[in-house]
Amino acid sequence: MKRLLLVCLWVTLICSACQPAPLILAEEEGAESGAATSEQAGLDSTRLAETPEEVLPTQNASTPTPDPVAFEEISSQNYWVDKLASSSQAFIALAPEDADLIARQIAFLGGNGESASNSCGPLTVAILQEAGLLPRCLSNHFLWLLNLRGEESQIRVLTEYYFPPQAYDYFWHEESIRDYDFTADPLMPGDWMFLFTAGNGYDHMLVVTRVDADGAVYSVTNFDRGEGFIISEELLYDPNAPGEGLFYELTDLVGRRLLGLTGSGGFLLVRRKGGLAAIPQWNDRLCNGLTTEADWHIYLKNLTTGRVLFENLPNHPFHPASMIKVPLVMVALDILHQQDIGVADFTEKGFGGRTFDQLFTATIVQSEELAAEALWNFINANGGAAGLLTEWGIDNTWFEPRRTTAYDLAAVLEGLYEVEFLQPEYNAYLLDLMRVETESDAEYAGVITGLLPGAAYANKRGLLVSPVIVSDMGILTYDEQAYLIIIHGSLKADGGARYEDLQEGVESFARDVGDLLLEDIEF
Numbered sequence: 001m002k003r004l005l006l007v008c009l010w011v012t013l014i015c016s017a018c019q020p021a022p023l024i025l026a027e028e029e030g031a032e033s034g035a036a037t038s039e040q041a042g043l044d045s046t047r048l049a050e051t052p053e054e055v056l057p058t059q060n061a062s063t064p065t066p067d068p069v070a071f072e073e074i075s076s077q078n079y080w081v082d083k084l085a086s087s088s089q090a091f092i093a094l095a096p097e098d099a100d101l102i103a104r105q106i107a108f109l110g111g112n113g114e115s116a117s118n119s120c121g122p123l124t125v126a127i128l129q130e131a132g133l134l135p136r137c138l139s140n141h142f143l144w145l146l147n148l149r150g151e152e153s154q155i156r157v158l159t160e161y162y163f164p165p166q167a168y169d170y171f172w173h174e175e176s177i178r179d180y181d182f183t184a185d186p187l188m189p190g191d192w193m194f195l196f197t198a199g200n201g202y203d204h205m206l207v208v209t210r211v212d213a214d215g216a217v218y219s220v221t222n223f224d225r226g227e228g229f230i231i232s233e234e235l236l237y238d239p240n241a242p243g244e245g246l247f248y249e250l251t252d253l254v255g256r257r258l259l260g261l262t263g264s265g266g267f268l269l270v271r272r273k274g275g276l277a278a279i280p281q282w283n284d285r286l287c288n289g290l291t292t293e294a295d296w297h298i299y300l301k302n303l304t305t306g307r308v309l310f311e312n313l314p315n316h317p318f319h320p321a322s323m324i325k326v327p328l329v330m331v332a333l334d335i336l337h338q339q340d341i342g343v344a345d346f347t348e349k350g351f352g353g354r355t356f357d358q359l360f361t362a363t364i365v366q367s368e369e370l371a372a373e374a375l376w377n378f379i380n381a382n383g384g385a386a387g388l389l390t391e392w393g394i395d396n397t398w399f400e401p402r403r404t405t406a407y408d409l410a411a412v413l414e415g416l417y418e419v420e421f422l423q424p425e426y427n428a429y430l431l432d433l434m435r436v437e438t439e440s441d442a443e444y445a446g447v448i449t450g451l452l453p454g455a456a457y458a459n460k461r462g463l464l465v466s467p468v469i470v471s472d473m474g475i476l477t478y479d480e481q482a483y484l485i486i487i488h489g490s491l492k493a494d495g496g497a498r499y500e501d502l503q504e505g506v507e508s509f510a511r512d513v514g515d516l517l518l519e520d521i522e523f
Contacts, residue, residue, distance in 0.1 A: 077277035081189045083284075084131040084276075088209035088220040089233070091127060096228030103222075108140045116222045116229035121146050123222055123231070124192060124207040125162065132284025133190055133276070134162065135312045137296050143205065148194055148268065163192065163270045164315035166407055167278070167308075170270055177263035178251035183239040187217045187269075190276050194268040195250070201260030204250075208236070215239045219246070224259060282310045282516060289508025293495030294468075296488070296505070299406040300513065303417050303475070303482040310513075314406040317396060318488055321462030321469045322367045324402045326434070327394065327412050329360055331385045332375045333426040339382075343425045351378045364433040364460060376400075392421050406486045409473055413484050417475055434458040434474065445472035445485055447507045451514035452478045459485075467491065470502035472510075478517060485513070 093099040099116035108114060108122035121143030128134040142157045159165055173180060177195060187193075191208040210218040216238040222231050223246070237245040249255065251264045272278050282300070290296050297318050300310040336342075336356065341349055346357035352374040354362075359378075362371035376399060379385050389397055394411050397404040415421040416431060435458045442450060449455045459474025471488035487509055489502040 076279075076281065077275055080131065080133060080276035080279050084127075084133060084189050085210040087130040088127050090130060091123065091220050091231055092233060093231045096230060099222065099229055099231045102231055106140060108144050116231060117224070118145065119231075120205045120222050123220075124205050127207055127209060127220060128190075128192075133272075133279055135283050135287050135298075135310065137287035137290050137292070137298075137312050138162070146194070146205065147203070148196075149203075158270065160316040161313065164407070166315060167311075168270050168272055170268065172266070172268055174266040176251055176265070177247040177267055180267075182217070182237050182247075186215060186239070187211070187236070188271065188275065190272060190279075192270040194270075195263035196265035196267060197260070197262045198265035201256070201262050201264065204262040206236075209233070216241075217245075221246075226259060278308075280308045280310045282513075285516060286310050286509060286512055287312070289512065290489070290505045291495075291497045291501050293497040294489045294491050294502055294505065297406045297486070297490075298488070298509070299410045299484070299486040301410065301414075301484040303414060303484050305481075309483075311406070314410070315396075317403045317405055318490060319402055319464075319467070319469060320404045320409065320488065321402070321464045321471060322372075323409060323460050323462035323471055323473050323488070324397070324399060324404060325363050325367065325372050326409075326416075326430070326460050326473075327389070327397060327404075328372060328375055328379070328385075328399060329363055329430055329433075330412065330416075330422060331379050331388055332356075332360075333422055333430060334388060335379065335382045337423050337426055343429045346429075351375075360429075360433060361436075364430070365436045365438065367461070406488065409486050410484055413473060413475055413486070417482060417484070431458050431475075434460055444470070444503065444506050445474065445487060445510040448476060448485075448510040448514040451511065452476075452517060454478065462488065465499060468497075468499050468502060470499065470506050472506055483517075485510070 091102055093102045093116070096116065100114070103114040103116045103119040103123070104111060106114065106119060106122050106126045108119065122140040125134060125138070125140035125143055129136050129138065129140070138161070142161050146157060147154050148158075163170075176198070187208045189208055189211055193206050193208070195204040195206070197203055204221075206219045206221040208217055209220045210233070212218070217236045218233050219236055220231065220233045222229050223234060224230075235245040237247045247263060250262050253261070280300075286298075286300075287296075295316075295318070296312055297314065297316060298310060298312040299308075299314045301308050336346075341356070346360065347355050350356050350359065352359075354371070354374065359371045359375055362368040363375060385399060389395070392411070392415060394408045397408045416427060419427045421427075422430070435456070440446070440461070441457075441459075444461055445459065446457055449457050455476060455478040457474050457476050459472055462469060462471040462473075468491035469489070471486075473486040473488075476483040476485055487506050489505055491497055491502065
């Protein structure tokens, strides 16, 4: 009778590695390897009509890495490169007890059980945040013990929380980090990596923190050489010294036989599209007034220059409250255009006992739910919304249940600004409704107009008491420039903040943006 034995190849690493070691189910005649997993539920939101396929990075081992950006030619990239190299030094701790202290200060478990041995994912986030490459209001918790071995919900942690595929390229490689030709395809500062073990070690996460003038690549990362985990700046590889560096050490079958291998099973490389020059330039300047007891979905862009100024959770779905009414009205307006019902006819023609002008005004200006429901019924009576939203490239927005992303709302606002989706008269009609003054216009994100002389703000707020949601989005015009602002705060399930705290967060953010615009900061 066959006996099924549960064997862990590297016993030392089960409790101390950054990622739990793979377990081997061994029978008498062979063994099959797999990795321990941890599940994280994803949103189960669907449209009433067909739901478009989600934007997920393709797992393609043969995908080539693009040519690196010549960062010496880009002043903004130089700024981020230098800041990443210098700020990463603050995490170095060359004694295990000091490294554990750094892990506790990162606080990825709320001060409960952090150690240098299990900190590799949160450490990469903390380093990127310290450098300003990721915003400080982003939680580092979700990269703790991340498992990318085939679980879509785990891949969504990367795509929805940290590295949205709209802004980052994903490159999957099956070759060991020992064998891959990094001389021909070099790593760059800011590159994020997930190293897979081939079955006899542990998975690991790191970020490239420095590349010297000769092309040698370094990372501040947690590592154990047999005397406990420390956090040190390690040479990953040197193109001028083949065989030297951490990539060779981690894949050395002899030297790591008791401590375990990583990177031997391939790796994932995540790189910002356009290099660090494309990093939102205010990532390290905002977030200060936002309570940590709420989730913040934020997107800020200069529509005149096309430059993204700040982003936080831009690809993570959320309940938009009444902000959803802007794309809802856009769909209804497009249907009316198809039916040859012009803006001049809105006061005469209508649906459900009210004119279209009454329905649109009540929906956008008064934020009336009955009017929005009537428009939703009108849309469904005329073919639904899913196909049109997809045609506009708005792929992650649903009206029932209400779900969207900051990226999608940004596409909505930018489409209005560029007159891209609606015919001009319908587009102008909606923007005029968003400009109508209401008694709350000097509050929420609208406080920014009080700071900027001559500024105007066409917006739509989304406010709910249960669940607690405070949000605002709109197009700000100031000093011959146009800016897209989206900020959405929702109370965390275990959060103790109040509605007023989220409102103050929105207003604090808007004031900080106003101050930066007054400073006219540029690289």
